[in-house]
Amino acid sequence: MKRIYTVFLLLGLLVTGCENMRQEIEPAGLDHVAKKLVIIGFISPQDTIIAIKVTATRPVMDENYATNYGTVKNAKVILATGNRSVQLTYNGKFDYYQADPKKFPLRVGESYQVTAQTPEGLKAAGSCTIPQPARLQHMRLDSVEDANRQKKYFVRYYWEDTPQSSDYYQTSGLFTYAKPCPSCKGDAGSKPKPETTPVVFEPLGQTGTLMTDKARDGKVLESCRGFLNQGAITQSLSDKYSFSSTYDRALVKGTLLHVDEAYYHYHQALELQKKSDGNPFAEPVLLPNTIEGGLGCFAGYYQSSLTVTFR
Incomplete structure (x- = not known):
């Protein structure tokens, strides 16, 4: 009887410990994070097409989280440098915004700014400079x-x-x-x-x-x-x-x-993310962000x- 009592006592302590570790989180207690635009673009003078990807994040506690994120198809995307600028058009086949480099040539040493804005008022921007030639x-x-x-x-x-x-x-x-x-x-x-x-x-x-x-x-x-x-x-x-x-x-x-x-x-x-994928003991790798008002990376090469x- 003493052994059985001891076993039940240990089980009771374990259950009590687990109950103490559990916390109930109310949705109202979470900070609301607004949806943001994500811009991914890498530009080069040797490109045959200028392509910029624009998506949206999945907001925390968004009731329409299943559809209220992903590729943004109605943004106004502008690429500019100095007194030159071009508006990119949406390509539905590849889900990116594009421009013809023959009409808007990219040049070594020049700085470029990309801005994306939606009719709902979401806006994000990034900038980069094309590096010098290395052959x-x-x-x-x-x-x-x-x-x-x-x-x-x-x-x-x-x-x-x-x-x-x-x-x-x-x-x-x-x-x-x-x-x-x-x-x-x-x-x-x-x-x-x-x-x-x-x-x-x-x-x-x-x-x-x-x-x-x-x-x-x-x-x-x-x-x-x-x-x-x-x-x-x-x-x-x-x-x-x-x-x-x-x-x-x-x-x-x-x-x-x-x-x-x-x-x-x-x-x-x-x-580093690819190498740690599937490893439960790997430390999470955060992607650097170079976009103002949003997330992503806009860079040149x-x-x-x-x-x-x-x-």
Whole structure:
């Protein structure tokens, strides 16, 4: 009887403790947070279209929370610099506001302001400056042995950093290749069909494609390793095949973005969010905000591309 009594006593204490930890929250006790506009836009002189995304937040305790947020289709969106301005039109297919850069060219070193306003009176604005050119100068092909003694090919990008300034970069690329086709040699009109895959950059610390010129200001910068066709084409070290015998044709279109600070920190936070997704023990990552009167990020970048054929 004493053991049974002790068990019930412990259960009673646990239940009482849980009851003390529980708190009832009345909706009236929550602070009302008004709906805000969210502006996401990244502009570059090399863009074929100027695109700005405008959405709305989901307000706390909004009775129409299921429909009172999302893409905003009726905003007046203006992009301006100096005495020039253009009103962007809504594209219902892609859910963004757009303008033709041929009619409103974006220029290096100029500052741009974007404003979005709805008929209901919601308004938000952001500004950015297009960074100076940073040109991708050359690429180098190399290989590495993995844990399974398989050879994997990768490229590195090289470019010269602008001295006496804090600079931020992002790398990307596409690998286009065709496998050897011995049966095609007899048919002059038959060639192996090319395939295209993204260049996969390994992470450097917490992020992979983003870099700064910290500690290397004004010097030649080197990207992380960008693996080609990762996981699809590997060679045993015992094989006598070379890169040229593995691929009939192979070229890399490398892209270097010289981005502003807002672009760098926003995309850095996005990468950290993706890494912590699904991890209940990871600390929450807050996205930086550069929009006045709203949320989001409006930033500029300069894009440089270089295409190299490897044999």
